Amino acid sequence: MPADPIARLLADPPDLPVRSALPALADAVRDRGVVVVQAPPGTGKTTLVPPALADLLGAGRVVVTQPRRVAARAAARRLAQLLGEPLGQTVGYSVRGESTTSASTRVEVVTTGVLLRRLQRDPGLDGVTAVVLDECHERQLDADLALALLVDVRANLRDDLVLVAMSATVEAERTAAVVGGDGPAAPVVTVPGALHPVTQVWAPPPARVTALDERGVTPAFLDHVVATTRRALDERPGDVLVFVPGAREVDVVARGLAGVEADVRPLHGRLPAAQQDLALSAGPRRRVVVSTVVAESSLTVPGVRTVVDAGLSREPRVDHRRGLSGLVTVRGSRASAEQRAGRAGREGPGAVYRCWSEADHVRLVAHPVPEILTADLTSFALELSCWGSPDGTALALMDAPPAAASAVARQTLVSLGAVEADGTVTARGRQIAGVPVDPRLARALLDGADAVGPRAAAEVVALLSEDVRAPGGDLVAAVRGLRAGTLPAPTWKSQVTRLEALARRSGPARGLATRGSAGGRRAGLSLDLTVGLVVALAHPDRVARRRPKGSTYLMVSGTGAALAPGSSLTGYDWVAVADADRGAGRRDATVRSAAPLDEDLALDAASSALHDDATVTWTDGRVVARRTTSLGAIELTSDRLTDPPRDQVVAAVRDGLARDGLDALPWRESAVALRARLDFLHRALGEPWPDVSDQALLDGLDRWLGPDLDRVRRADDLRRLDVTSALRRLLPWPEAGRLDELAPERVTAPSGTGVRVDYSGDQPVAALKVQEAFGWKEAPRLAGGRVPLLLHLLSPARRPAAVTADLASFWSTGYPQVRAELRRRYPKHAWPEDPFAAR
Numbered sequence: 114m115p116a117d118p119i120a121r122l123l124a125d126p127p128d129l130p131v132r133s134a135l136p137a138l139a140d141a142v143r144d145r146g147v148v149v150v151q152a153p154p155g156t157g158k159t160t161l162v163p164p165a166l167a168d169l170l171g172a173g174r175v176v177v178t179q180p181r182r183v184a185a186r187a188a189a190r191r192l193a194q195l196l197g198e199p200l201g202q203t204v205g206y207s208v209r210g211e212s213t214t215s216a217s218t219r220v221e222v223v224t225t226g227v228l229l230r231r232l233q234r235d236p237g238l239d240g241v242t243a244v245v246l247d248e249c250h251e252r253q254l255d256a257d258l259a260l261a262l263l264v265d266v267r268a269n270l271r272d273d274l275v276l277v278a279m280s281a282t283v284e285a286e287r288t289a290a291v292v293g294g295d296g297p298a299a300p301v302v303t304v305p306g307a308l309h310p311v312t313q314v315w316a317p318p319p320a321r322v323t324a325l326d327e328r329g330v331t332p333a334f335l336d337h338v339v340a341t342t343r344r345a346l347d348e349r350p351g352d353v354l355v356f357v358p359g360a361r362e363v364d365v366v367a368r369g370l371a372g373v374e375a376d377v378r379p380l381h382g383r384l385p386a387a388q389q390d391l392a393l394s395a396g397p398r399r400r401v402v403v404s405t406v407v408a409e410s411s412l413t414v415p416g417v418r419t420v421v422d423a424g425l426s427r428e429p430r431v432d433h434r435r436g437l438s439g440l441v442t443v444r445g446s447r448a449s450a451e452q453r454a455g456r457a458g459r460e461g462p463g464a465v466y467r468c469w470s471e472a473d474h475v476r477l478v479a480h481p482v483p484e485i486l487t488a489d490l491t492s493f494a495l496e497l498s499c500w501g502s503p504d505g506t507a508l509a510l511m512d513a514p515p516a517a518a519s520a521v522a523r524q525t526l527v528s529l530g531a532v533e534a535d536g537t538v539t540a541r542g543r544q545i546a547g548v549p550v551d552p553r554l555a556r557a558l559l560d561g562a563d564a565v566g567p568r569a570a571a572e573v574v575a576l577l578s579e580d581v582r583a584p585g586g587d588l589v590a591a592v593r594g595l596r597a598g599t600l601p602a603p604t605w606k607s608q609v610t611r612l613e614a615l616a617r618r619s620g621p622a623r624g625l626a627t628r629g630s631a632g633g634r635r636a637g638l639s640l641d642l643t644v645g646l647v648v649a650l651a652h653p654d655r656v657a658r659r660r661p662k663g664s665t666y667l668m669v670s671g672t673g674a675a676l677a678p679g680s681s682l683t684g685y686d687w688v689a690v691a692d693a694d695r696g697a698g699r700r701d702a703t704v705r706s707a708a709p710l711d712e713d714l715a716l717d718a719a720s721s722a723l724h725d726d727a728t729v730t731w732t733d734g735r736v737v738a739r740r741t742t743s744l745g746a747i748e749l750t751s752d753r754l755t756d757p758p759r760d761q762v763v764a765a766v767r768d769g770l771a772r773d774g775l776d777a778l779p780w781r782e783s784a785v786a787l788r789a790r791l792d793f794l795h796r797a798l799g800e801p802w803p804d805v806s807d808q809a810l811l812d813g814l815d816r817w818l819g820p821d822l823d824r825v826r827r828a829d830d831l832r833r834l835d836v837t838s839a840l841r842r843l844l845p846w847p848e849a850g851r852l853d854e855l856a857p858e859r860v861t862a863p864s865g866t867g868v869r870v871d872y873s874g875d876q877p878v879a880a881l882k883v884q885e886a887f888g889w890k891e892a893p894r895l896a897g898g899r900v901p902l903l904l905h906l907l908s909p910a911r912r913p914a915a916v917t918a919d920l921a922s923f924w925s926t927g928y929p930q931v932r933a934e935l936r937r938r939y940p941k942h943a944w945p946e947d948p949f950a951a952r
Contacts, residue, residue, distance in 0.1 A: 503536025
């Protein structure tokens with residue numbers, strides 16, 4: 114037998130389907146140096162491909178990535194067991210804060226995040242002969258980026274670096290095109306599946322039970338998952354693997370299974386390694402493993418013959434407009450459902466109980482949405498900048514990042530001082546990137562260490578990065594519980610130690626924009642305010658102040674927020690929000706976790722959002738000018754502005770007139786009359802006589818009123834505007850010289866009296882006494898003879914006697930009757946029989 118443990122393993126490998134593909138894998142590596150392995154779960158690709166590469170390539174290390182820490186540890190442990198060695202010799206692993214490797218390690222399993230940090234420190238990956246990217250089909254953000262960077266490394270630094278991408282889905286050809294770089298697509302080695310038959314059992318919930326509501330997974334649906342698991346235990350042999358979306362749901366279902374004739378083992382990423390190992394090891398008794406997605410494809414859970422699938426997944430979502438991001442629970446995809454079902458058929462015939470109907474299954478999306486299309490891209494954008502490709506266009510990404518999300522990420526990094534406006538990374542940005550947490554939390558650690566001390570800052574950042582659930586959303590209570598050991602969080606203390614060491618090595622942050630003496634150490638801060646300050650440094654856009662009326666808050670970002678009923682934070686004027694979400698149809702986001710703050714600390718943490726503005730608005734028909742000091746959307750002070758900027762006054766007036774109409778202008782009689790005359794000529798003659806309707810005047814405001822608006826300085830100036838002169842700017846030339854001819858203000862009656870013409874109606878009107886019209890054979894005609902003047906003929910008492918535009922007809926037919934009546938009522942007035950001859 115060979116002395117080399119890897120050679121021994123390959124001389125008599127386990128009877129796994131991938132064995133038959135190892136020769137093709139070797140040929141592809143020798144020929145191209147790149148290859149895509151398409152193999153369903155359970156075929157042994159994670160177990161045999163890495164040692165086969167190590168044996169083929171000789172000296173050097175084979176690095177294998179896994180999407181999650183629990184999967185990295187489990188894969189390394191299984192391979193070490195096959196070699197008959199303890200971890201840390203030929204096979205080891207490295208995850209955040211933990212490494213079991215040595216100089217003799219030839220296969221190292223790492224999380225994708227660990228590989229990314231190594232690439233940034235050492236793009237040439239000195240001492241590494243091959244990188245195996247496992248579970249590429251999950252399309253996690255780190256995995257997409259690692260693949261793109263490795264293709265770039267092969268093209269520009271290490272053409273000898275072997276790159277193997279392993280996927281369980283049919284997107285292998287697309288992956289092969291990316292892995293191939295500028296050359297032909299990488300060879301694809303396909304491993305046929307060897308799953309045993311899996312019986313599908315449709316187990317939808319009762320008619321009135323819904324899986325999800327605005328708060329997440331409903332308790333009634335989790336009860337249904339528990340009931341379905343109990344049914345599966347009664348109907349099927351072997352261990353049962355239950356899939357639910359998150360750690361909270363794992364705990365709820367596990368408690369609901371108390372008393373079953375089996376060992377109930379929870380499995381998720383926040384558990385201690387010992388508890389994870391317990392779930393991944395066959396036991397003397399029958400087991401029920403209640404797991405999140407960690408067991409979907411990259412882990413082997415021995416003994417499982419039945420799967421109960423809740424059909425739900427957690428996916429990242431970002432509300433860029435409100436500055437909120439996080440994981441949301443959604444319906445899973447058909448591809449995920451097939452992956453989960455396959456866990457029941459690895460060791461023999463099995464069954465999957467799906468907690469939805471066959472009709473619902475058809476409506477599921479085919480594949481999960483790639484994270485790059487839905488996730489917060491801040492960390493991703495910082496990695497790109499550190500790599501020297503801020504926009505990522507030069508990299509072989511499976512999907513381009515959305516432009517809007519990239520712009521928001523760039524803006525966030527600029528505000529942190531991590532990148533320049535063009536995306537070039539700064540020295541501070543590299544310092545932030547060196548902390549293995551989200552860039553916002555890294556900023557909070559570095560600046561917070563300077564303000565409250567490295568230990569306190571590390572405690573809060575570890576709390577936020579480890580996603581520890583705060584009792585009632587109170588982060589201060591969570592810190593107290595973690596310090597006392599009463600709140601379960603097995604990795605929190607080790608994370609605090611690592612982060613504290615990083616903060617001490619980094620030295621003074623020199624990045625916190627401060628007011629007064631706030632940049633120095635905050636002596637004597639209570640724990641409440643210490644936690645609040647660090648949270649505010651991480652999320653300055655989520656600093657929130659209680660609204661003047663009511664119990665809700667307004668965040669710096671402009672998003673409203675409400676504390677959960679009964680929250681211990683109720684009553685604080687200022688809070689720093691760590692986590693919030695806004696469901697459909699809700700006005701305000703619901704605060705999931707927060708800590709108290711005071712105004713001074715709020716101004717320090719969010720100082721980049723502090724601004725003074727001179728605001729000039731149109732309110733209730735008048736110009737209102739104020740000077741305000743605001744923290745983002747939160748107005749701190751407001752005072753009357755006596756001499757506002759002219760351009761803002763003009764803009765406010767324009768907006769106000771457009772919104773409220775022209776009645777806000779001082780329409781004196783002359784302006785109203787001129788507008789009516791112009792309106793008449795536009796209707797009677799058309800162009801070039803202007804349209805002076807409300808909409809036309811508003812649309813052309815700059816043309817006729819603009820020069821006067823430019824002289825407006827304050828609200829009183831608006832009332833002194835000369836609208837008549839402004840309207841005259843609309844007069845067409847040379848036609849304007851005939852205005853008094855075509856639409857005269859007055860017409861002269863035969864009596865010599867000037868009679869005013871009213872143009873406000875559909876037809877121009879002149880009102881005069883009957884005697885004043887004696888001598889007119891016809892009514893005057895306006896608009897160049899096109900429109901007759903409508904005459905309102907009045908009695909000597911100026912009461913209406915007749916209305917006519919056909920004066921000749923009136924004299925012949927209407928006047929005799931009017932004459933007879935008016936002679937009796939007004940005998941002292943002359944009423945000649947012949948009105949044409951009368952004076």
